[in-house]
Amino acid sequence: MNNPVLILYLEDNPRDAELVRDKLQQIGMGCELRVAIDRAEYEAALDQTHFDLILSDYSLPGYDGMSALALARVKQADVPFILISGTLGEEQAVDCVLRGATDFVLKQRLNRLVLAVVRALAEAEEHQKHREVEEALRESEVKFRLLAENIQDVFWISTPTADRLIYVSPAFERIWGRPCADLYQPSQSFVDAIHPEDKDRVIGALQQHTQGNWNIEYRIIRPNGEVRWILDRGYPVRNEHGDLIQMCGIATDITERKKAEEELRENEERFKAIANYTVDWENWFGTDGQLLWVNPAVERITGYSLTECFAMPAFPLPLFAGEDRLEASELFQKAVHGGYGDDVEFRFVHKDGSKWWGSISWQPIFDSNGKALGYRSSIRDITKRKWTEEELKKSKALINAVVENVPHMIFLKEATDLRFVIFNRAGEELLGYDRKALLGKNNLDLFPPEQAAHFMASDHEVLDGETGMLDIPEELILTAKKGQRLLHTRKICIRGEDGTTKFLLGISEDITERKKAEDKIEGLSRFPEENPAPVLRVTAQGVLEYANPAADILLPVMGAEVGGAVNAEWQAHIGEAIAKAHPVNIEFQSGNRTFSATLAPIVDHGYVNLYIRDITERKKAEEEIKRNYEIQAAMNALLKLSIEINNEKEFLDTALNLLLSLKWLAFESKGSIFLADESKKTLHLQVHRGFSGELLAACSTVPFGRCLCGKAAAERTIQFADCIDGQHVIHVEGMLPHGHYCVPILSGDNVLGVINLYVKEGHIRDLKETEFLMAVANVFATVIERKRAEAEREKMEGQLGQLRKMEAIGQLAGGVAHDFNNMLAVINGYSEMMLMELPKSDTNYSRIQEICNAGHRSADLTRQLLAFARRQTIELKVLDMNDTVTGMLKMLQRLIGENIKLTWNPVANLWKVKMDPSQLDQILANLLVNARDAISSAGKVVIETGKADLDQAFCAMHPGSVPGKYVVLEVSDNGCGMSKETVERIFEPFFTTKKVGEGTGLGLATVFGIVKQNNGFINVYSEPGKGTTFKIYLPRHESENGEKDEMPETPEMLTGTETVLLVEDENAFLIFAKIQLERLGYAVLDASSPVNAIKLAGEYKGEIHLLITDVVMPEMSGRDLKEEISSMRPGIKTLFMSGYTKDIIARKGVLDEGIHFLQKPFTVQALSVKLREALA
Incomplete structure (x- = not known):
């Protein structure tokens, strides 16, 4: 417990x-x-x-x-x-x-x-x-009864032999119409209720019930005679020994389902009966596009029998005319994949070879569960209709020619909404509008409200009148280019064959000039009748006594004609002016115009004079000033955000909030901003407001050219639509109609993104809105470019830091190599001395030989270390590339790791090259690091050498190459590979695909520089997922007589008797070098520092033939020491030596002419040869 x-x-x-x-x-x-x-x-x-x-x-x-x-x-x-x-x-x-x-x-x-x-x-x-x-048993029994007594189906339990029911749920009484108690008696009441036609089948199923689950449908007869369908499913219940102890089951009333199935079958039969007698050609196809059924109309329309249709491959494509067959094939492919289509016209070929026109519609077919069953198509013969349309086109062309050449304005309007459907060239010239802008619009869209109302009133007079005609001798109209003109207009009602009014025809003659001439003759001039400003008089009781002609357009606003009472609003204004006994000024609207009225009371006479001025343009100017101020304030806010917010996405998100909050703009609280990927020609959603989950998914990535946003990016212009509805390219369920501004964010020739803002349906494009949005886009472009430049600067700073780190590592490597080379010089020198002194039979000879070999291998290692640090002096040598690569294989294998297999395939009889060995080491090290980083886990790298004799044809295909003979070094890997765009940039300094801190971007740039320095070139072959191959071509080195260089034989030991001044700050190496020089016959003056050397050179009385000095020493460099001693002893020769490489010689990249250099560690033979070269 x-x-x-x-x-x-x-x-x-x-x-x-x-x-x-x-x-x-x-x-x-x-x-x-x-x-x-x-x-x-x-x-x-x-x-x-x-x-x-x-x-x-x-x-x-x-x-x-x-x-x-x-x-x-x-x-x-x-x-x-x-x-x-x-x-x-x-x-x-x-x-x-x-x-x-x-x-x-x-x-x-x-x-x-x-x-x-x-x-x-x-x-x-x-x-x-x-x-x-x-207690658990009691709870289980309660739950069981609650479940069994509340389900709609009948749950039953019987004895193993099914001769007696142990339990049946209450649903039995509702479905069977019999009491449950009857079933507990040993009687046949259950069997007796089964329909006689199904009884034997059910009894047989019961007799087989012990063999497993059973499932059977049968009918029962209720006591009232009603027949119901039952689905009965039973299963045996066994104890732990496998003995049958009970039978259980569920009986479901499926009467309604059966009725629905029967009704569906009857509907299908009825549909086929109807389809068989329809005049159109009907087809049913399966989900694989195979023909399942075609109605008899196909024989009448195409001339082919039903048998021929079913036997025809790819039916019905062979029946389409050849020029339409490809388009028809694409249409049927869409239909197979669930597409819809309606009334698409194609040309077909009859069996007799004649062509006919058909209109095809198609739709997918689904079962009651939404599963695709195929699709159906319906094809109607429209040949006669097409012929009629062609004839109508010819007739219309003739009428248009007549209308276009009449010198008077001719227009035709729809009778229902008075929208223009025809406008001739004379009307276009008179009004000064482009015809395309006129068609589909009515007078309200083109003229001031009062003038439009006048025109439309006369239109309705014609359409509603008995005569259907109206002659208007004089009609004033305001045009876009010619100002106010006077027309003589005739309007005629055009009725259809059924007598209903279809159109209104108008013919207008410009009589302005003629009327001016008449007025000039008449010479009438009256005031205020001719006053262009409206003048009215209203009594104190609100009765309009007088109005000059210019005031006629304002009478509807006042709600009165002359002699009648003005409306309540104007009566209040009149009362206020009389009460104050001095003029009152008010502003009011009439149509789309704004007016200012001065109400001057004449109190003694009991009336008020109204002098009215049109101030529309002044109000517009005021609104313009206000809007300009708001625009400037918004731009200032955007610029402030660009300074305060560093993160690009956070700026875009806050800026979108700002745009949607501007009350003076007609934007809804919904919009988004995309950023562009010009390489993939796609827009990517960055921030949004008001987007549903479905719309987010649909708009997350938008290709250039798709939808208004994609079109704005592709065409680099603002896109506007006053209504986008369910037929839009990008549409989601429940999306309400709306308008759009889509504004591209441009920087020079680059598309940076798109601003997408929603406006209400029917919103008219506004010039100021457009200009503002263009300015906003320019701010966005500047901010995006600046923030990306800042990010790039940070990246470059990181790379510079990496470069400095590598430089520091290089200095460390150089320092280590210097000290290590000094020690190796002593080790190798003494071991070589001992080998020369001991006979080969000595037991210690082979041991010392191993010490010497290890020393040389260590020297190779320091040389390779210096290759990484890029600090080794450059000294051109004739090389066998095979030998050099072979010597680096162990180091290269350690460099790439044990999980990558390194394969070396040298070619036999390889030509020589002339270059610094350290540069070849550096090339291989950089290429193998690049290959290692391209391989994610296990992989393979192959190094090969080869020979190539390149001709003009090859060089023409490979820019940068020169004809000639080349030694080829090839490095291949099976890593991730590179895209074409990456390959084009890999040799750029600081370009890298690695993360910040993982590479400087200088490795391949260094390889490129080395190859170019040696007059070679590089070819790169790579594809994503297929690995990369670098082929480096280095010129073959030939001797001056044209013969290839042979490997030099080991020189003999050269001796001398001259006096040399040896300067070395490393004491062990100083002792070793002195012993070696003395063994070669030279007289040696040794100094452990430059100061001692200068002192010794000044005190020594004899001739000093050669100065041997280290390059880098604490007190003075070897170069400065040479200058000092040369000034004391003109004509003295100098031999430089160094195990450290950050010196004057290394900085210049190659040895100066006439300067002799010996790299530590060195052999006694190499020392003897260099001594004779320096003293020569």
Whole structure:
């Protein structure tokens, strides 16, 4: 047990209580004993705590164990109770057990207490488990009945032989119409309800039920005679031994489903019956495009029989005319994939060879679950209609020619909404509008409201009048180019064959010039009748007494004609002017014009004169100033955001919020900003507002040219639409019609992105809005470019830091190599001396030989280390590339790691090249690092050499190459490869595809520089996923007589007798070099510093023939020491030596002419040869 056993002990004797406590400790199950000494403590303990076991003394002062037992059975009935007594007899013990005690123990036999407690606790635990099982069973039965009695289907349980039902759910009474009680009797009531035609089939199924699950449909007859369909599914229930113990099942009423299936079958039959007699050619195809059914109309329309149609491959494509067949094939492919189409016209070929026109519509077919079954198409013969259309076109062309050449304005309007459908050239010239802008519009779209209303009123007079004609001798019109003109207009109603009004025809003659001539003759001039400004007079009672002709357009606003009362609003204005007894100024709208009225009261005469001025243009100017201010404020806010926010996306998000918050713009609270990927010609959604999940998915990536946003990017111009509805390219469910501004963000020739803002449906494009959005786009372009430049600068700073780090590593490598070379010079020198002194038979000869070999290998290692640091002096040598590469293989394998296999394929008889060995090391190191980084896990790198004799044809195909003979070094890997765009840039300094901090971008640039320095060239072959191959072509080296150089034979040891001054700050190397020089016969003056050397050169009386000095020393460089001693001893020769490479010679890249250099460590033979070269 996890928790301690909690025991209550009723005992008044503390000593007895301690004895019991000691015994309980022997149980070993963690008992906690609480002692109650009297009845009060005992009752309180039972009320406060639930115990696992109760112990009680049989006899206590004022209380006894039997009373304690009775109380325990009331308060904690399930807890075991053990009596402990010193005087309990046999009859009393039996009475205790009969009254509910679990056990009794005599105090003189307390050893038995442990066993009694353990047994009592075990029995209590067993009783508790039994109670829990019974409770779980009761809950399970309740849940089962709740489920079975509330489901719509009938759940049943029967005996294994299915001869008697054990249980059936209440749904039986609703479906069968019979009481459930009947089924529990040993009768055939269940079978009797089965339809006679299905009874034998059901009985047979029941007889086979023991073999497994069964599923059967049958009919039943309810007591009222109604027939219902039942789907009955049964399954056997077996015990753990596999014996059949029950049968269970579920019976479902499927009557309605059966009715629906029957109705569907009848509908299909009816549809086929109708389709067989339709005049159109109907087809049904499967999901694979194969013909399933075609109606008989195909024989009449195409001339082919049904049999021929089914036998025809790829039916019906062969029936299309050849010029339309490809387009038809694409159409059927769309249909196979669930596309819709309506009234698409094609040419077909009849069986007799004649051509005919057909209109085809198609739609997919689905079952009730939405599963695709195929598609159907319907083809209608429209040959006659096409012929009629052609004839109508010819007739229309003739009428158009006549209308276009009439000198008067001719127009035709729709009778329903008075929109222009025809406008001739004379009308276009008169009004000054482009015809394309006029068609589809009415007078309200073109003229001031009052003038448009006048025109439309006369239109309705013609359309609604009995005569259908109207002659207007004089009609004023305001034109775009010629100003106000006077027309003589005739309007005629055009009716259709059915007598209904279809169009209104108008013919207008410009009589302006003629009328001017007439007016000039008449010479009439009246005021205020001729005053161009409206003048009116209204009485104090609100009656309009007078209005000059210019005021006629304002009468509707005042709601009165002359002699009538003005409306309530104007009466209030008149009353205010009379009450104040001085002029009152008001502004009001009439149509799309704004007017200012001065109401001047003539109080004595009881009327008010109204002088009205058109202030529309002034108001527009004021609005223009206000809008310009708001635009400037918005631009300032954008510029402020561009300074405050560093993150590009955060700026775009905040700027979009700002744009959508501008109240003076007609934008809705919905929009987005895209950034462009010009390499892929795609727009990518960056920030948005008001987009649903579906719209986000649809607009996350938009190709250039698709939708308005893509079109704005592709055409680099603002795109506007006043209405985008469900037919739009990008459409999601529930998207309401709206308008769009799509503004490209441009920087020079580059498209950086697109601003997409929503406006209300029908919004008219506004010039100021367009100019503002272009300015916003320019700000966005500047910010985006600046932030990208800042990001690029950070990237370049990181690369510069990497470069400096590599430079520091190079300095470290150079320093290590210097010290290491000094030590190697001593090791190699002494080992060579010992080899020359010992006979080969000496037992130590081979050991010293190994020391010497290890020293030379170590020297190679330092040379390779210097190749990484790019600090080795450049000294051109004739090389066998095969030997050089072979010497680097171990280092290269360590460089790329054990998971990459390195394969070396040298070509035999390879030509020589002349270059610095360290440069070849550097080329290989950089190329193999590049290959290693391109391989994600295991891979392969192959190094090969070869020979190439390049001609003019090859060089013409490979710019940068020169005809000639070349040694080829090829490095290939099976890594990730590179795209064409990457290959074009890999040799650019600082270009890298690696993450910041992982590469400087100088490795391949260095390779390129080395190859170019050696008059070679590089070809790169790479594809994404297919690896990369670098081919390096280096010119073949030939001797001056044209013969290829042979490897020089090992020179003999050259000796001399001259005096040399040896200067070296490394004491071990100084001693070694002095010994070597003396062994070669030279007299040696040795100095451990430049100061000592200068002093020695000044004090020595004899001739000093040669100065041998280290290049880098603490006090003075070797170059400066040479200059100092040369000034003291003109004509002295110099030999430089160094194991460190950051010196004057290395900085110049090659050895100066006439300067001799010996690289540490060196052999005695190399020293002897260099000495003779320097002294020559």
